Amino acid sequence: MQTTYAIKTKTDYDAAMEQLENLWGANPGTPEADQMEVLGILIDQYEAQQFTFAAPEAV
Numbered sequence: 001m002q003t004t005y006a007i008k009t010k011t012d013y014d015a016a017m018e019q020l021e022n023l024w025g026a027n028p029g030t031p032e033a034d035q036m037e038v039l040g041i042l043i044d045q046y047e048a049q050q051f052t053f054a055a056p057e058a059v
Contacts (some may be wrong), residue, residue: 006042007043008046012046013043013050016039016043016046017043020036020039023035023036024036
C-alpha cells in the first residue's frame with residue numbers, strides 16, 4: 001500500500017488519480033478501500049481549489 005500525502009501540484013494530482021484508478025473496486029473494509037476513500041477526499045479538495053467556476057447569471 002502506498003502512502004497518501006497532500007495534493008499540492010498538478011503532478012501530485014495526476015499521481016493521485018492514477019493511484020485511485022489502481023485502487024478502484026477495492027473490497028469494503030480493506031486497507032485499500034480506506035486509502036481509496038482518503039484519496040477521494042484529497043482529490044475533491046484539490047479540485048475544489050483549482051477548478052472554481054463562477055456562479056451562473058440569473059436569467
